[in-house]
Amino acid sequence: MTAIPARPALFEYAPAAESRSIVALRPRYGLFVDGEFTEGTGTPLKTLNPATEEVLAEVSTGSDADVDRAVRAARRAFTRVWGPMRPADRGKYLFRIARLLQERAREFAVLETLDNGKPIRESRDVDVPLAAAHFFYHAGWADKLVHAGLGPAPRPLGVAGQVIPWNFPLLMLAWKIAPALATGNTVVLKPAETTPLTALLFAEVCQQADLPPGVVNIVTGAGDTGRAVVAHPDVDKVAFTGSTEVGQSIARAVAGTHKRLTLELGGKAANIVFDDAPIDQAVEGIVRGIFFNQGHVCCAGSRLLVQESVHDEVVASLQRRIGTLRVGDPLDKNTDLGAVNSHSQLARIRELVAVGEAEGATCWQPEGELPGRGYWFKPTVFTDVSPAHRIARDEVFGPVLSVLTFRTPDEAVAKANNTTYGLSAGVWSEKGSRILSITSKLRAGVVWANTFNELDPTSPFGGYKQSGYGREGGRQGLAAYLQGDNQ
Numbered sequence: 001m002t003a004i005p006a007r008p009a010l011f012e013y014a015p016a017a018e019s020r021s022i023v024a025l026r027p028r029y030g031l032f033v034d035g036e037f038t039e040g041t042g043t044p045l046k047t048l049n050p051a052t053e054e055v056l057a058e059v060s061t062g063s064d065a066d067v068d069r070a071v072r073a074a075r076r077a078f079t080r081v082w083g084p085m086r087p088a089d090r091g092k093y094l095f096r097i098a099r100l101l102q103e104r105a106r107e108f109a110v111l112e113t114l115d116n117g118k119p120i121r122e123s124r125d126v127d128v129p130l131a132a133a134h135f136f137y138h139a140g141w142a143d144k145l146v147h148a149g150l151g152p153a154p155r156p157l158g159v160a161g162q163v164i165p166w167n168f169p170l171l172m173l174a175w176k177i178a179p180a181l182a183t184g185n186t187v188v189l190k191p192a193e194t195t196p197l198t199a200l201l202f203a204e205v206c207q208q209a210d211l212p213p214g215v216v217n218i219v220t221g222a223g224d225t226g227r228a229v230v231a232h233p234d235v236d237k238v239a240f241t242g243s244t245e246v247g248q249s250i251a252r253a254v255a256g257t258h259k260r261l262t263l264e265l266g267g268k269a270a271n272i273v274f275d276d277a278p279i280d281q282a283v284e285g286i287v288r289g290i291f292f293n294q295g296h297v298c299c300a301g302s303r304l305l306v307q308e309s310v311h312d313e314v315v316a317s318l319q320r321r322i323g324t325l326r327v328g329d330p331l332d333k334n335t336d337l338g339a340v341n342s343h344s345q346l347a348r349i350r351e352l353v354a355v356g357e358a359e360g361a362t363c364w365q366p367e368g369e370l371p372g373r374g375y376w377f378k379p380t381v382f383t384d385v386s387p388a389h390r391i392a393r394d395e396v397f398g399p400v401l402s403v404l405t406f407r408t409p410d411e412a413v414a415k416a417n418n419t420t421y422g423l424s425a426g427v428w429s430e431k432g433s434r435i436l437s438i439t440s441k442l443r444a445g446v447v448w449a450n451t452f453n454e455l456d457p458t459s460p461f462g463g464y465k466q467s468g469y470g471r472e473g474g475r476q477g478l479a480a481y482l483q484g485d486n487q
């Protein structure tokens with residue numbers, strides 16, 4: 001059967017593929033330990049391009065012994081070089097790294113899109129510039145830590161063990177490494193198993209910046225390697241971003257040790273639209289809230305709470321707008337939604353969507369065909385969702401929106417807070433007083449007003465409840481890597 005779009009697109013775009021020739025993929029990648037690339041002794045893994053299922057490269061994995069080597073290198077670098085270094089000099093290294101990220105921005109963007117599946121428009125305009133911004137921001141803090149509000153002489157903790165997810169590989173690396181280095185710590189970082197390549201390119205940037213060996217170590221691998229980083233007795237601080245389940249197991253693993261811990265886990269954010277909101281703007285914000293990065297976003301606006309009187313109007317314009325989204329080749333500059341990151345994530349999305357249908361919610365998807373190879377899921381909207389449905393409670397981590405309604409501001413707040421998570425939320429209204437009153441009642445770490453998914457290095461990010469604890473970014477984020485007077 002030929003698929004005939006319900007409404008022909010206003011105008012068709014010619015393909016506008018970004019060239020991948022700027023990226024020189026190597027067939028094999030090693031670990032980055034003590035300033036050098038070395039083979040890991042674990043079983044190597046393959047990383048794929050999720051848009052094509054093509055194997056991009058084979059990547060070493062770190063065994064317990066490799067992790068131990070990396071932690072020892074980080075300890076030596078901390079004791080001998082990085083810890084004693086003048087803070088202003090540490091800042092210079094961070095500025096240098098930030099500038100190199102900018103100089104090599106296109107290479108990072110293309111590699112990120114190949115390994116992760118996200119649209120080049122996002123890796124180019126969001127991930128890479130924000131990663132550089134994190135290094136610039138923290139470079140500025142390096143020699144000003146006495147003004148961070150943590151007492152007159154805050155001290156670094158030592159070696160940080162950091163484990164990150166696959167949804168923003170380079171950006172999460174920057175969120176972890178920039179504050180750790182600015183505060184005088186050294187790091188052992190484990191990237192996610194499906195997206196290790198930009199972290200290894202970052203290791204090259206560390207070499208290019210002449211960063212002293214051992215200050216940054218990258219140990220690739222899967223959960224076992226992450227577990228070894230977290231469990232290593234000579235790690236002083238653990239920072240994790242990922243699923244709530246793994247976060248809980250990490251909290252148990254470090255309980256009763258000297259290690260400090262920050263956790264950035266999942267979310268199920270409410271995006272609240274009041275009847276006085278500018279509907280067209282709100283629809284743009286809803287789309288950005290749930291379809292940015294295929295919905296693989298911990299702070300995604302996955303629960304739309306819309307005032308009953310404007311429900312039909314909002315849903316109709318939302319569906320119209322979703323009909324114009326372009327799903328497909330992530331390297332095409334016109335693409336809005338790329339590939340789902342992995343086969344297992346696609347399976348999880350399909351499973352939760354099937355549960356949503358079985359529980360009685362109404363599922364809507366736009367017309368059109370998905371590419372034949374690779375991992376894809378259409379932008380999806382569920383209406384008639386009740387707060388008890390699993391699609392209203394569980395994090396889908398995919399392009400799936402659940403729409404619920406409310407009648408009064410109090411009901412909106414009660415429903416928004418009725419979740420085990422508390423990472424982010426959004427409010428759409430033209431009344432400033434209403435925005436102030438609602439935002440102050442929402443139990444979420446970040447609340448956006450008349451916008452969504454806006455990230456900035458100066459602004460602390462983190463959760464309430466099962467979304468985790470500790471803050472990343474801003475002055476508050478520095479505290480996670482420093483010992484002050486009262487700690």
Ligand code: NAD
Nearest residue numbers: 164165191192222223226227242243246265266298395397
């Ligand atoms: P995950 O938590 O399993 O993986 C995140 C990172 O932790 C990866 O680097 C992984 O190798 C590592 N890891 C796994 N087990 C570990 C362990 N026992 N000790 C130390 N490190 C370990 O996440 P996932 O399986 O990739 O995704 C599952 C679900 O998690 C998603 O569907 C989504 O709901 C959620 N998730 C949330 C975020 C976020 O940013 N908050 C990111 C990714 C996934």
Ligand code: MN
Nearest residue numbers: 047048115194
């Ligand atoms: Mn990959």
